[in-house]
Amino acid sequence: MFEQLTLKPADSILKLIAEHRDDPRAEKVDLGVGVYRDSLGSTPIMRSVKKAEHWLVGSQASKAYLxxxxxxxxxxxxxxxxxxxxxxxxxxxxxxxxxxxxxxxxxxxxxxxxxxxxxxxxxxxxxxxxxxxxxxxxxxxxxxxxxxxxxxxxxxxxxxxxxxxxxxxxxxxxxxxxxxxxxxxxxxxxxxxxxxxxxxxxxxxxxxxxxxxxxxxxxxxxxxxxxxxxxxxxxxxxxxxxxxxxxxxxxxxxxxxxxxxxxxxxxxxxxxxxxxxxxxxxxxxxxxxxxxxxxxxDAELKSEWLAELSAIRTRLKQMRKLLVEELYRTAPTKDFSHIERTTGMFCYLGVSAEQVVLLKQDHGVYLLDSGRINVCGITESNVQYLAESIASVI
Ligand SMILES: Cc1ncc(COP(=O)(O)O)c(C=O)c1O
Structure with missing residues (x-):
């Protein structure tokens, strides 16, 4: 039966993650992932979630079907x-x-x-x-x-x-x-x-x-x-x-x-x-x-969670602003202002498929072939390098 099946190509995001992982350049930037990352590049467990988990482990009395x-x-x-x-x-x-x-x-x-x-x-x-x-x-x-x-x-x-x-x-x-x-x-x-x-x-x-x-x-x-x-x-x-x-x-x-x-x-x-x-x-x-x-x-946990969520929102907005400012400095002839009008983790950077390849090959900047970036991959310490890399390929 299984000989009827053909090999499925690897998921393009997983391929990108592997390429970034194997890239030896210290200055490489990962804008391809699909999860939230903080300024240190990690996807931490929220504090409110940790507290609720502690409570759950202590109070749960059964694992019977729901x-x-x-x-x-x-x-x-x-x-x-x-x-x-x-x-x-x-x-x-x-x-x-x-x-x-x-x-x-x-x-x-x-x-x-x-x-x-x-x-x-x-x-x-x-x-x-x-x-x-x-x-x-x-x-x-x-x-x-x-x-x-x-x-x-x-x-x-x-x-x-x-x-x-x-x-x-x-x-x-x-x-x-x-x-x-x-x-x-x-x-x-x-x-x-x-x-x-x-x-x-x-x-x-x-x-x-x-x-x-x-x-x-x-x-x-x-x-x-x-x-x-x-x-x-x-x-x-x-x-x-x-x-x-x-x-x-x-x-x-x-x-x-x-x-x-x-x-x-x-x-x-x-x-x-x-x-x-x-x-x-x-x-x-x-x-x-x-x-x-x-x-x-739980009122207390909820307000802690809302504050954590608000911090995520703030970081996403700040990184967009920072990138647009840096791009305005490094690539003044091209308009990247749309990035600040987008919300959430993703947006299109506004570069062509060829420029995506150059960013990857020449600068170790990884984003999806479509030009989609995850804004969470931007940090205060990599934004300048990122903007200079983008400027050099456009
Ligand atoms: C638009 C959209 N819908 C649905 C999902 C599904 O999310 P999950 O199945 O991880 O909860 C995602 C995840 O990236 C998404 O971007």
Whole structure:
């Protein structure tokens, strides 16, 4: 049987990580990774997370199965963080704990296929590298719509609406709630309002993937898209990840919330979601979700976590500012100001594929072939070298 299989190429990000690791140059810079890094280049466990873990180890009395939904206390807490207290009492939302944001995306795909296998899901061009393989492999029909102008480094909003005119009622549109991966260029409040109007007019179903709540402007601000869609449309899908905002990458914590038009429909949908979980991984992992639940429900831990999250946001903004300032000095003829208009960990640097190769070969600066950088790879001590390297290849 296995002789029928062919070798899959190695993941390009893993390849890049290996190339950077094996590069002997001391001044090398890693802008390729997909995780948050602090100014020392490490991905530390948050202090609030450590404290909640200590509490958990001391108080947990059983490792018995949780059930397909996961922990109800976690689900309630994470749902409120996304939808706000006022929404959750109307019975329209079904929330489950999932193995990361990826697990939530996969379960959502499964339920969408049961409900309407003919529906097309529209994804932005570009989108997160794993959206298309993950949702496509599940069997969802995918089409892409215009999103980013690589020449002007802005959102092509008119082009996006134009492309979406080919959608039909019942199609889904996958929107990044904030910190668009890979461009870092988010919809403005006016654009979210216009998209909500468009979705309502054309009877589309918004699917919001929010993997970075708290990384752009704040927990409240970053859920604007979810809030406006929830208020305007009868059906909505939201996937959440706690990998970045709680730094719980390997513990696999996320959530899927599906919103139906009314309570009785939500009950049916909830039963479908739970049965999809049962057929895929049966029950979610517990540890990370128990930690998140403790943090959100404990006032002291929550304020410590919010302060840590705010420090991450501040660092991301500062590094963007610093890079743009240094580039203005080293490469004054080229405009890199778009970098400061982006949010979260990622953005396009604004260089060509050939320049990406030169940065790697001649300077040991590693970024994705697409030109996507992880802003966390910038530090006060490498920014000058980085800007000089970029200036020398453009
Ligand atoms: C846009 C987006 N969605 C979802 C995810 C999934 O995250 P995870 O499965 O690690 O929680 C990521 C991770 O990088 C992402 O960037």
């Amino acid at each position: 059930g397909s939904r996961g922990d109800a206390v976690f689900c309630e807490a994470i749902q409120q963080m996304m939808f706000g207290h006022e929404s959750v009492s109307d019975g329209r939302i079904s929330t489950i704990q999932s193995p990361g944001g990826s697990g939530a995306l996969r379960i959502a795909a499964q339920v969408i296929l049961r409900a309407n296998p003919k529906a097309t899901m529209w994804v932005s061009d570009p989108t997160w590298d794993n959206h298309v393989p993950l949702l496509g492999e599940a069997g969802v029909n995918l089409r892409s719509h215009t999103y980013y102008d690589r020449q002007k480094n802005t959102i092509r909003f008119d082009g996006m609406l134009e492309a979406l005119k080919e959608s039909v009622p019942g199609d889904l549109i996958l929107l990044h709630g904030c910190c668009h991966n890979p461009t870092g260029m988010d919809l403005s409040i006016e654009q979210w309002n216009r998209i909500a109007e468009f979705v309502e007019e054309r009877k589309l179903i918004p699917f919001i993937d929010l993997a970075y709540q708290g990384f752009a402007e704040g927990l409240e601000e970053d859920r604007y898209g979810v809030k406006v869609m929830y208020e305007r449309v009868p059906e909505l899908v939201v996937t959440q990840s706690c990998s970045k905002n709680f730094g719980l990458y390997r513990d696999r914590v996320g959530a899927l919330s599906m919103v139906a038009a009314d309570g009785p429909l939500a009950e049916i949908m909830d039963s479908q979601v739970l049965s999809a979980v049962r057929t895929m991984y049966s029950v979610p992992p517990d540890h990370g979700a128990a930690v998140v639940s403790k943090i959100i429900n």
